[in-house]
Amino acid sequence: MAELLDHLRRRIAHEGPITVAQYMETCLAHPDHGYYMTRDPLGAAGDFTTAPEISQMFGELIGMWAAQIWQTMGSPNSFNWIELGPGRGTLSADALRAMSGVPGLKPALEVHLVEMSPVLRERQAATLQGWFPNWHDRIDTLPDGPAVIVANEFFDALPVRQLVRTGQGWRERTVELSKDGALTFGLTPALGIAPVLPKGIVDAREGDIIEVSPASIGIARALSDHLRDHGGAALIIDYGHTLSVPGDTLQAVKEHAYHDVLRDPGSADLTAHVDFAELARAVRSAAGIVHGPVTQGAFLSALGIHVRAEQLRVNASPKQRADIDSALERLTAGAAMGRLFKVMAISAANLPTPAGFEDLQSPSLTVTEDGS
Ligand SMILES: C[S@@+](CC[C@H](N)C(=O)[O-])C[C@H]1O[C@@H](n2cnc3c(N)ncnc32)[C@H](O)[C@@H]1O
Numbered sequence: 432m433a434e435l436l437d438h439l440r441r442r443i444a445h446e447g448p449i450t451v452a453q454y455m456e457t458c459l460a461h462p463d464h465g466y467y468m469t470r471d472p473l474g475a476a477g478d479f480t481t482a483p484e485i486s487q488m489f490g491e492l493i494g495m496w497a498a499q500i501w502q503t504m505g506s507p508n509s510f511n512w513i514e515l516g517p518g519r520g521t522l523s524a525d526a527l528r529a530m531s532g533v534p535g536l537k538p539a540l541e542v543h544l545v546e547m548s549p550v551l552r553e554r555q556a557a558t559l560q561g562w563f564p565n566w567h568d569r570i571d572t573l574p575d576g577p578a579v580i581v582a583n584e585f586f587d588a589l590p591v592r593q594l595v596r597t598g599q600g601w602r603e604r605t606v607e608l609s610k611d612g613a614l615t616f617g618l619t620p621a622l623g624i625a626p627v628l629p630k631g632i633v634d635a636r637e638g639d640i641i642e643v644s645p646a647s648i649g650i651a652r653a654l655s656d657h658l659r660d661h662g663g664a665a666l667i668i669d670y671g672h673t674l675s676v677p678g679d680t681l682q683a684v685k686e687h688a689y690h691d692v693l694r695d696p697g698s699a700d701l702t703a704h705v706d707f708a709e710l711a712r713a714v715r716s717a718a719g720i721v722h723g724p725v726t727q728g729a730f731l732s733a734l735g736i737h738v739r740a741e742q743l744r745v746n747a748s749p750k751q752r753a754d755i756d757s758a759l760e761r762l763t764a765g766a767a768m769g770r771l772f773k774v775m776a777i778s779a780a781n782l783p784t785p786a787g788f789e790d791l792q793s794p795s796l797t798v799t800e801d802g803s
Contacts, residue, residue, distance in 0.1 A: 435464040435697035440612060448605035448617050451681065452590035452644075455703075458696045459588060460547055466697050467548040467588070473518050478685050478700050481584050482668070482727070482768060483522035486758035488743070490525025492734040493666065497526060497579035498533040499786050500664045500778075504577055510539040511578035511663075515570070515650075516585030517544045518551060520558030526581070527562055543578075545570055570653055580654055580665035586710070587669050587702040589646040591681065594628070596635040604640065606693065614693040629675035629709045639677035642703055648713040655719030655777055664778040664785055670771045671705030673724055680704035707773055714777050722776040722788035728769025731762055733787040 439457065443449060449457075459466045472478045482489045501510050512530070514523050523542065531537045542564040546552050552566055567573060573580075593604035595618060602618040609615040628641055635641060654665045683690040685699035692701065711721045723730075740759045744752050763769040776785050 435461060436614075436695070438464065439606070439614065439696055440608060443606070443608050443614075448607035448619070451593045451604050451606065452646075454606040454696075455590040455681070455701050458701050459590075461697065464697050466700060467551065469550065469697075471519065471550055471554055472700055479687060481518060482762055482772070483525060483583065484519070485761050486755070487525045488736055488739050488755075488758065489731070489762060490522040491529040491739065492731060492736060493522065493581060494526030494529030495533075496666065496734060496786050497581070498530050498536055500579050500782065501530075501533075501536055501539070501577075503783055504662055506535055506539070507577050507662075508539055509541065509576050510536070511541050511543055511574055511576050513543045513545070513573060513578050513580040515545045515580065515582040516588065517546055517555050518584075520544075520555035520564075522581065522583055523555070523562075523564075524558050527559070541565070541574070541576075543567060543573060545573070570650060570657075573657060576661055578657070578661060578663040580657070580663070581668075582666070583668045585669070586644075586647050586650070586667060586705045587671070588700075589644055589650070591642040591644045591703040593679065593681065594641045594643065596637055596639045596641070596677075598637055614696070616693070629706060629712075635677050640679045641677050642680060642706065643709075644703070644706070647705065647710060651710045651713040651777070652717040652719075655714045655717040658777060658779045659717075659719065662779045662781070664776055664782060667705075667707075667710065667775045667777070668727065668772060669705040670768075671707050671773055673707050673773060675706050675708045678704075705773075707775055710775065718780075720778045720780055720782075722778065722785060724773035724775035725788060726765075726770050727772035727774055728763040728765060730774040730787045731769075733790065736763060 435458065460468065462468060473484055474480060497512065512523065512527060517523050527540065530540065542559065542562045544555055544564050545567045546555065547568060555564060595602050595604050605617045605619055606614055607617040629643065658665060680703045681692055683692045683699040683701050690699040707724045714721050736759065740755050743755050747755060761767045776788055778785060
């Protein structure tokens, strides 16, 4: 996107270096040239493939998870299905279809999608025909009432600030212009505002990079408040870590391969790993209840993905069976998405522990209060 590179060059020339968070936000969300604003990046012909695009089993199991929340709430007459960053709408479509089979639930459902991309909104409208979704630019306008809120690979797209420990103290990583006008990383001379570091980080060493995502923290707190006021639960699924540890996780992906973060801005997906320990602390500080995180493999297994795969295999052709087996492997195996991806739930205080989080015996799968 030559236009976005020109825009960034002009902006930096006028205003000075920008933070990594500003760079990430501009690359993804610039109204005219931002990555998500201009394309549907999902699928084999795009840049990356997400879990719901791998198999219908993913959305179906999440739909049944949501139905169980609805039932434990006493089957209210009105229930909001809310998805943050729904991509092509595939997860919502599979989940809503599964939920429709639960007696009494379909008439209660209202669909709300938080989506910034006009291109993806069109795609979602086509996928979710008959569900009459309501779109929102931001979570502030979500409706009152009990809800299940799902965010799959949404938080990893929210901007991160990168703070660097130097011999002179903390500095913030910036994007600036080299002498020949290329984008390059730099550091602020000093930090204007002292950074609020994740609580789990105690002994950062010189050269360490700490990522903080004020946008993610704000949204996690807002979800917690929403559930406290209206009831229900949220499910956050993403790749990331269960402890707050130093590390540069900012990455660009284009055509299913890693790409230079500063090259061709706006043409590649930019993400950072989600710090689940920090999200959990944010929710708890807003008096919300956190469950997990657990690994995606453990979560889907607890929800019965193997049983669902067996059901689908019964009437499948040999080719379809091979696809089901391959999808199962990709979604659950530790070497694929099963371990890197984590699942964390937030719930209103009066709900029992949601499905998939009851059996948190293995300490390696869980995060404790202090992130240790
Ligand atoms: C990686 S895609 C995930 C899509 C989908 N959840 C899936 O699993 O296939 C990220 C989605 O979040 C949306 N998105 C990213 N940042 C957003 C923001 N700040 N506000 C609203 N939507 C956003 C994108 O447009 C896209 O729909």
